[in-house]
Amino acid sequence: MTSLLDGIQQARGSGDLRASIETVPYFKWLGLEVELREDELVTILPFQDMLVGNPLLPALHGGVTGAFLESAAMISLIGAMETVKLPKIINITIEYLRSARPLDSFATAVVTKQGRRVANVRATAWQDDRDAPIAIANAHFLIA
Amino acid sequence: MPVDFQNVRQALAEGIPHMREVGLELLSADADGVIAKIEHRDHFVGDPETGVIHGGIITVLLDSISGMCIPLVLDEPAIPATLDLRIDYLKPATPKVAIFARAHCYKATRHIAFSRGVAYQDSMDDPIAHCAGSFMLTRPAAAGKGGS
Numbered sequence: 001m002t003s004l005l006d007g008i009q010q011a012r013g014s015g016d017l018r019a020s021i022e023t024v025p026y027f028k029w030l031g032l033e034v035e036l037r038e039d040e041l042v043t044i045l046p047f048q049d050m051l052v053g054n055p056l057l058p059a060l061h062g063g064v065t066g067a068f069l070e071s072a073a074m075i076s077l078i079g080a081m082e083t084v085k086l087p088k089i090i091n092i093t094i095e096y097l098r099s100a101r102p103l104d105s106f107a108t109a110v111v112t113k114q115g116r117r118v119a120n121v122r123a124t125a126w127q128d129d130r131d132a133p134i135a136i137a138n139a140h141f142l143i144a
Numbered sequence: 145m146p147v148d149f150q151n152v153r154q155a156l157a158e159g160i161p162h163m164r165e166v167g168l169e170l171l172s173a174d175a176d177g178v179i180a181k182i183e184h185r186d187h188f189v190g191d192p193e194t195g196v197i198h199g200g201i202i203t204v205l206l207d208s209i210s211g212m213c214i215p216l217v218l219d220e221p222a223i224p225a226t227l228d229l230r231i232d233y234l235k236p237a238t239p240k241v242a243i244f245a246r247a248h249c250y251k252a253t254r255h256i257a258f259s260r261g262v263a264y265q266d267s268m269d270d271p272i273a274h275c276a277g278s279f280m281l282t283r284p285a286a287a288g289k290g291g292s
Contacts (some may be wrong), residue, residue, distance in 0.1 A: 017198070023192055024199060025192065026188060027190075033265060044264035050165040053161075053162050053208075061207070062207045062209075063162070063204030063205070063208060066203040066229060067198070070203065071200065086191060090232070092231050095228045096226045096229075
């Protein structure tokens with residue numbers, strides 16, 4: 001079984017991203033996918049009815065959007081560093097910019113600063129228009 | 145605004161797909177705050193080596209009740225839209241144990257409201273996560289005029 005850590009770090013070669021993502025039960029349950037697009041890890045949350053938090057609009061649950069950004073931040077961080085341990089999240093600030101509609105969502109993240117013990121990661125999520133993000137997040141991870 | 149607790153509890157449990165899916169159960173809701181819990185399920189695990197649940201489930205729980213606690217302190221109806229939510233993860237959750245959370249609105253102005261909350265397992269005084277949220281309020285009378 002490919003671990004999340006190994007799978008993502010080997011993805012730049014020909015690692016099996018799907019298998020490594022599915023080692024995390026929560027990612028598998030959410031249906032998360034990860035693709036390497038032009039040297040950028042893109043985390044994908046395919047739409048499912050069970051992700052809806054406001055059936056009237058309808059809109060994705062805000063907590064799901066937050067969980068998605070946190071996951072994308074961690075996945076991109078693992079991809080960017082040569083870590084031997086899973087990063088542990090310290091905190092995250094999620095800023096909601098637009099209502100997340102019942103569509104597939106995409107997210108990328110950049111490691112803003114990587115120190116010896118802590119990494120700062122900024123993640124952005126969008127749906128049909130990358131220039132109109134639905135939410136952004138800033139997170140700190142313990143990497144020591 | 146006081147609420148009919150049983151109606152709200154049932155409406156959330158049945159009417160909000162993601163809350164139904166994670167089994168979010170509302171335990172109390174009044175002007176002092178909202179308390180809810182999510183029972184452990186194996187597919188919530190984020191670290192297969194330790195069995196600790198993913199922070200995303202804590203985010204879903206805290207986001208849900210942070211939004212819910214806002215209208216309960218307002219004098220007239222308003223719909224809160226989350227501007228931001230900050231979550232500090234204070235310690236790992238104990239595997240296979242239910243997570244509780246409490247959030248309350250400590251300040252509301254005409255347009256903006258602020259909340260604080262904690263997620264915990266054994267005791268509210270020993271939280272696993274802390275959160276702070278801010279919300280934009282839309283009053284029904286002002287709805288439809290657009291803009292934020």
